[in-house]
Amino acid sequence: MRNLWLLLQRNAFTLAFIALMAVSLSVLLRNDGAARSSWFKQTGAISYMIDHQRHGWSNYLRLAEQNAELAEENAELRSRLLSMDMATEWVEDTVRHWTVRSGMLIKGPDGKPRSPSIATPGLDGGIEAGMGVLSGGAAFGTVEEVGEAHCRILTLMHSGTSWSCRIGRHGPVASLGWDGMDMGLLQLRDVPRHVQAQRGDSIFTSGYDLRFPADVMMGTVFDVDRHTGADFMSVSVVPAADFKSSRHLDFLVHQADSERTALSSTELQP
């Protein structure tokens, strides 16, 4: 406080000069229109320049914070996009002769490698072995055996089977299966090393196994690992269907199924 007082005393004349100048300028600006407009023009430009500079510095200093906010927002949008992709609705495809019958899952996969899943209806609902099964518009499995009122479903979460699929709608065909380890991840097999695949790519059914039409959502690429020296890469896939909480199922029925079965049987081959 004493130092401040000494500083004020030392610069008293300058302070008095500045104070009287301020009084003069305020009287001048209050009474002279041209002076006022010019003053505001000049000071406005200067204050804009200072504010612009300050804004630039503050933005630069906030870059890290903004970056973190954007990353968070990006992650949220990505997850929302992913859930939107998964919430696809299967629409009956009468052009390609595919219709659906609804059913209910009464026992789902429990995480064991070869656990069966049971659903209704069975023969009484027109269900036949070999039909594709959807859950929430995504591939869920196929009917393995049919009883009078129930059927057994071989789901994607069964380590004893594999599914023909495609990376993207026009990508190469590969085989999708489960290694029986993690219920949240499927594995793409026989994917050549040169194939372009990256995290977030969609996996669709190829339609080659006759159980599903082409382009039914199966999952999304989670991780791609190209091992040094290996011809094939390992790709893990997050399934689109929710195997832990699925209830309603759609059984896919092809209207010319007997004809397809006959043509694809080995008896007709030379």
Add this chain to the structure above:
Amino acid sequence: MIVVRILLLVFFQAFFLRDVSPLGEWTRPEWTLWALLLIPPQANSFLKLTLGFAMGVGLDIAMGSYGHHMFAGTVLGGLLPALHRLFAPREGYEISDHPILRDMGSSWLVGLTFSAALIYHLALMLVSNWYWHLIPGALLPTLTSAVFTTLCCLVLHLMVYAPDRRKSSS
């Protein structure tokens, strides 16, 4: 005495001498400056600043130019101590020195008067024009007005402190 002199010159400039401008804007004298220049160089800086400000206030009130002379007077009052230091003799000012021809000499008087007039007119020019693009055109009339003000102040000085009066008094 200084205050009375300033008040008198403000009065005369505002009511009698304001139209004494033979070449219009090229020769606009500021008679009151002479009163300010008669402040002794040894006087307190605050006194010079305050009287400069007060002279401006007086002129503004008398002439209806709100703020212009107040600003110019404050600038001159603030810079007057520096001007006195600048024109100070090598050995400094004597306690008995008065800012008149007899004590300080003609070069000191002319130099100080012209410098003060130039500062005052420049400050007036700045607050009269304000816009930068108008200032170059106003510089020459400012300079000639400063010269004319210097002449007017010297005439007043010679009238009041005439050399023959000095001789008779001494």
